[in-house]
Amino acid sequence: MNTPFPFSAIVGQEAMKQAMVLTAVDPGIGGVLVFGDRGTGKSTAVRALAALLPPIRAVESCPVNSAKSAECPAWAELGSKKLVSRPTPVIDLPLGATEDRVVGALDIERALTRGEKAFEPGLLARANRGYLYIDEVNLLEDHIVDLLLDVAQSGENVVEREGLSIRHAARFVLVGSGNPEEGELRPQLLDRFGLSVEVRSPNDVAERVEVIKRRDSFETDHAAFMAHYGAEDAKIRDTILKARKRLPKIATPEPILEDCAALCIALGSDGLRGELTLLRTARALAAYQGKRKLSRDHLRAVAPSALSHRLRRDPLDEAGSGTRVLRTVDEVLG
Amino acid sequence: MTPDADSWARAALCLRLLLSAPGYLAGATIRMRASPDRDRLLNILQPLNMRRIHPSISDEQLFGGVDLSATLNSIQVIENKGILSDPSTMVVGMAERCGSDLAAKLAHQVDRDVGHCLIALDEGAEPDETLPPALAERLPFHIAPEGRMPKDWRVVPAGTLSVTPAAVTASAADAETLTLLAAQFGIDSLRAPLMALRVARVHAATHKRTCLEQTDLEVAALLVFPHRATRLPQAEPENQVPPPPNPETSQEAESDASSPMPEGDMLVEAVRALLPPDLLAGLVPAGTGRRMGGDGAGQKRKGNRRGRPLPSRPGRLDGRSRIDLIATLRAAAPWQPIRRKAQPDTPGLLIRPSDIRLKRYVEQSDRLLIFAVDASGSAAVSRLNEAKGAVELLLAQAYAARDHVALISFRGTTADLLLPPTRSLVQTKRRLASLPGGGGTPLATGLQQALALATQTRSKGLTPTLIVLTDGRANIALDGSRNRTQAMEDAEQMARVFRAHSIQTLVIDMSARPQAGLKALAGQFDGQYLPLPRADAQALTGAVSATLQG
Known part of the structure; x- marks a missing residue:
């Protein structure tokens, strides 16, 4: 049973679903971090996301999914240069993956058998123009985190090792999930995620029962279940595609920009990335909802996920910064 | 029946179910020290064709990859099959030492639901020395029999199932009962009721039934919920001391069959009897059933390694340093055809001292x-x-x-x-x-x-x-x-x-x-x-x- 659980069949967890859909509308938002308890459907949602993403056009034999043959890296030995449509890559970065696996290394098979010095692309190459998913991101080894930060910052993977000198594009959306009780995330990495959401186990019994029922029919009555929710997923995918087209035309009134700035100043978030992400996310939401103009409601809806992880952290504040954001939003936006 | 014998009976039931549908149930934790008793227990699982893996298993062994030595001998790429390539039953020895990275990989395999079965042998001596929670959470059974094995203890295998477990019909009410029950015991994770449902199905299948009955639900709840419970039912979340069992409720349940949830109450009673004693002593803070110490926090991860690896450097082997074999081969590989031309008669790989790469670590303890x-x-x-x-x-x-x-x-x-x-x-x-x-x-x-x-x-x-x-x-x-x-x-x-x-x-x-x-x-x-x-x-x-x- 390798088909992932359909996205539209996930019960509740609206904040998480919204955040994922919005990154699909505008990949420039820069990824989602999902933090929460075990068994709340974090991994399920991420794996389901792949089915929602519209396919991309890429050069068939290009290891980094380039959109044009001119963009293919020089080291890649291209077979067919035909443009094909392929699903948006969603690449799993397993914990404990070696540096070699992540950035790529000398292709040892070819070196040994044919005596050629060739580059074997790593996970970052495969994730280009797609998603990179890290489960238990807070347990990731520090040196891999350093590496990811560097690549995420520059959008380019540079390999200088074993006599190889290689570079290729590596623009991807980071999706991470984890359980906050097992450790915190470094602020630098936290900042790389555009949105962050906290998920909790549903407290409502009816909702819990519904989760179990759906999962159960997914397992036992697979075909019918997929037929129903597969269609739902397709609807979401269509809306995402429409939203992508609409996105550049969304008007942003001046007062909304001021609201953004006022909100970030009131919260004291570091840097300007907060404002930029807030704006982008709000626009993506407006596009997804089919609106033509950005309004305060959009800001209000996305502020917690766009800003809560960017606040100057009070390490002992246990209420979580989400509530702080909500309070400030109420104060600033009235 | 004494509590010890009872725990053995439960273990036998777990094993019986596991033998019938290993891939469907995905596995179990066996918390026992190495002993003849445990060997006997594992012997029973022998038909599953178990493969042992150890906590420091490499990715190549797990997922497969290039078999380097065979490749070098034959000058042809020889791929190794990993343990996870085919559905198999894996036994993880010393699972409490299993790092969070291995746990994450195994957990992902369990999630993929392709028929792997994972038996985790937990040999922890201390209460907080247990399996990584990410893994424990995904394994339905927790087999921890107490005391000596009773003399007449044995497991009767159910044989080949005539009914596939997935085909057993479960009514919406069944799913609801299990979910409610899990919620009553303060089990936050929704995986628990799902696993209980699977266990109930397998139990029904071993009895050649095609739909779930009350006993199936009871067995499932007894086997899956007790070790996950964080509080007693009806207790307020902030109230650590459980209220005295209310005799009236159980009497009502017996006398009045039309009361709202008689089944649930009976199940509650049965599971309550199996709750760990420290829960009653209020040792587990209400609402947080999660294990605190152990791995988490990355401290073990750090402690296990001798510093963070740095890129290897060319150098001379002097007995104290360790060779980085892969890096050495990588350094030597591109030169093989050229060197071969110079020395056409020397068999094997041509490695020069300049190819030798040494491992380096930077040690930093937290x-x-x-x-x-x-x-x-x-x-x-x-x-x-x-x-x-x-x-x-x-x-x-x-x-x-x-x-x-x-x-x-x-x-x-x-x-x-x-x-x-x-x-x-x-x-x-x-x-x-x-x-x-x-x-x-x-x-x-x-x-x-x-x-x-x-x-x-x-x-x-x-x-x-x-x-x-x-x-x-x-x-x-x-x-x-x-x-x-x-x-x-x-x-x-x-x-x-x-x-x-x-x-x-x-x-x-x-x-x-x-x-x-x-x-x-x-x-x-x-x-x-x-x-x-x-x-x-x-x-x-x-x-x-x-x-x-x-």
Whole structure:
């Protein structure tokens, strides 16, 4: 049973679903971090996301999914240069993956058998123009985190090792999930995620029962279940595609920009990335909802996920910064 | 039936179900030390064709990859099949030592639901030495039989199932019963009811039924829920003491069959009987059923490795350094055709000394701050709250330095490890805030506990530092007797042990007036002494940072 659980069949967890859909509308938002308890459907949602993403056009034999043959890296030995449509890559970065696996290394098979010095692309190459998913991101080894930060910052993977000198594009959306009780995330990495959401186990019994029922029919009555929710997923995918087209035309009134700035100043978030992400996310939401103009409601809806992880952290504040954001939003936006 | 025999009966049931549908149920945890009993238990699972994996298994072995030595011999790429390539039954030995990275990979395999079955052998001796939670969470059964194996104990295999478990129909009400039951026992994760549903199905299938019956649900609840429960049903989340069992409810359930949820109540009773005793003692804080210590926090991850690997460097083998074989082969590989032309007759790989690459590591062990806080009555009177404030400020600093923190409190006659080493400050703060005061001052016992923790974590590669906050009025000796002189002597003895272990120590005097005895004690520690005359928490933090940097 390798088909992932359909996205539209996930019960509740609206904040998480919204955040994922919005990154699909505008990949420039820069990824989602999902933090929460075990068994709340974090991994399920991420794996389901792949089915929602519209396919991309890429050069068939290009290891980094380039959109044009001119963009293919020089080291890649291209077979067919035909443009094909392929699903948006969603690449799993397993914990404990070696540096070699992540950035790529000398292709040892070819070196040994044919005596050629060739580059074997790593996970970052495969994730280009797609998603990179890290489960238990807070347990990731520090040196891999350093590496990811560097690549995420520059959008380019540079390999200088074993006599190889290689570079290729590596623009991807980071999706991470984890359980906050097992450790915190470094602020630098936290900042790389555009949105962050906290998920909790549903407290409502009816909702819990519904989760179990759906999962159960997914397992036992697979075909019918997929037929129903597969269609739902397709609807979401269509809306995402429409939203992508609409996105550049969304008007942003001046007062909304001021609201953004006022909100970030009131919260004291570091840097300007907060404002930029807030704006982008709000626009993506407006596009997804089919609106033509950005309004305060959009800001209000996305502020917690766009800003809560960017606040100057009070390490002992246990209420979580989400509530702080909500309070400030109420104060600033009235 | 005695509780021991009962636990064995349950184990037999788990094994029987597991044998019938290994891939569907995904596995079990077996918490037993290596013993003839356990061997017998594993023997029963023999038909599953088990493959052993160990906690430090490599990715190549798990997922498959290039078999380097075979490739070198045949000059043809030879791929190795990994253990996970085909659905198989894996036995993880010493699963409590399994790192979070392996746990994550295995957990993902279980999630993929392609028919792997995972038997985790948990050989932990201490209560908090258990499997990584990410893995334990995904395995339905927890087999931990107690006492000796009964003589007539055996497992009757159900044979080949005529009904596939997935084809057993479960009504919506069945799913609802299990979900409600899980919620009543405070099991947050929704995986638990799902697994229970699968167990119920397999149980029905072994009895050749095609739809679930009450007994199937009962068995499933009994096997899946008890070890996950975090509270007793009907107990308020903040109420740690369970209410006395209400005889009326059960009577009602028996007499009045049309009461709203008679089935559920009976199940509740059955599961309640199997709850771990420490739950009743209120040891598991309500609402947090998650295991605190152990792996988490990344401390074991750090401790297990000898520093972080650096890129290997060319060098000469001199007996002390380790060769990085892969890097060496990588360095040699591109040159093979050229060298072959020069030496066409030499067989095998042509490796020159210039190809040799050596492994390098940078070693850096994380620091662990152990706070031993005196919560006795005398301390509570003086400055317990101030001390709490000070610890909180220190925690903020520990956060900045990315130190690990552990919290021990001692009062009455015992010392408790309130928080095993962690980096989670929220947890620390929560525990600290709820720290009650009162009772005698068992200083030596507190120190003993701190020492055990310090030596244990040191073996994991952390550098422990002890911070004692006390008013020095030790009045409970190590043996628990009320003897002021003996208590002080014991404390001093413990202090000398700390010195022998060369553990950095800071003694903070939180009594109203500085105590000469406590200063002497700090001397025994060979540590710093810091009287706290009406200081504010800020001054205290300053002092601690100065000590730690010095």
